[in-house]
Amino acid sequence: xxxxxxxxxxxxxxxxxRALAEGVSDEQARWKPDAESWSILEVVNHLYDExxxxxxxxxxxxxxxxxxxxxPIDPQGWVTARQYNQRDPAESLDNFLAERxxxxxxxxxxxxxxxxxxxxxxxxxxxxxxxxxxxxxxHDILHLRQLVELHWAWTQRAVVPFLGEYAxxxxxxxxxxxxxxxxxxxxxGESYPVL
Ligand code: NI
Numbered sequence: 001x002x003x004x005x006x007x008x009x010x011x012x013x014x015x016x017x018r019a020l021a022e023g024v025s026d027e028q029a030r031w032k033p034d035a036e037s038w039s040i041l042e043v044v045n046h047l048y049d050e051x052x053x054x055x056x057x058x059x060x061x062x063x064x065x066x067x068x069x070x071x072p073i074d075p076q077g078w079v080t081a082r083q084y085n086q087r088d089p090a091e092s093l094d095n096f097l098a099e100r101x102x103x104x105x106x107x108x109x110x111x112x113x114x115x116x117x118x119x120x121x122x123x124x125x126x127x128x129x130x131x132x133x134x135x136x137x138x139h140d141i142l143h144l145r146q147l148v149e150l151h152w153a154w155t156q157r158a159v160v161p162f163l164g165e166y167a168x169x170x171x172x173x174x175x176x177x178x179x180x181x182x183x184x185x186x187x188x189g190e191s192y193p194v195l
Contacts, residue, residue: 001115001130001133001134001137003107003110003112003113003115003133006107006133006136006137007104007107007108009137010100010103010104010107010136010137010140011100011104013137013140013141013144014096014097014100014101014140016140016144017044017047017096017140017143017144017147018093018097020040020144020147020148020151021040021043021044021089021093021147022090022093024040024089026089028040028154029041029089030085030089031150031154032150033150033153033154033186033187033188034187034188034189037150038079038146039085039150040089040147040150041084041085041087041089041092042079042084042085043143043146043147043150044089044092044093044096045079045082045084045087045092045095045096046075046078046079046084046143047096047140047143048092048095048096048099049075049078049082050075050139051096051099051100051102051103052099053071053073054073054075055103055132055135055136055139056102056103056106057070057071058070058132059129059132059133059136062117062119062127062128062129062132063110063113063114063117063129066117066119069122113129114129115128115129115130115133116128116129116130117129152170153186153187153188156184156186157186157190157192160184160192160194161192161193161194161195162194162195163177163184163194165177177194181193182194182195
């Protein structure tokens with residue numbers, strides 16, 4: 001992956017994240033299928049902080065200060081410590097998109113970075129700036145999958161007492177149908193009678 005390809009991919013993916021995060025009600029944005037899952041709003045705010053405090057500074061350190069360590073992060077702890085789910089959904093999405101734009105501008109200013117440079121990590125492993133670039137691009141896709149799963153789970157609940165069964169199976173995320181009496185049980189454990 002070249003820098004130009006990375007920039008193009010991160011720009012396209014920002015649009016895909018926007019498409020999955022906007023146009024939902026406040027209730028849906030804050031909804032989570034179970035206590036351990038994140039809501040759409042939490043995912044968006046996670047992406048915002050990852051942009052500012054993880055991927056961009058970490059790639060900067062690997063390229064320009066390979067002997068130093070980037071400040072530590074706590075992505076899971078920040079979800080509650082920073083109250084992601086209490087934030088405004090539209091403002092949160094705007095924050096992420098503005099931060100992504102800052103990243104794209106910064107990446108365009110890098111010129112010809114050496115993505116293949118060898119950086120020895122404190123624990124002795126060899127790492128390359130290109131690995132961090134690859135992780136940044138891949139990270140978007142992991143969370144795009146999570147956003148799609150949240151849309152799936154929300155929709156299975158929203159269509160009750162009808163069933164989207166004819167759509168096909170969703171492996172690893174979904175529901176069980178009890179035939180008699182007809183009852184739908186979601187992965188979260190919530191259960192509803194269906195027609
Ligand atoms: Ni993440």
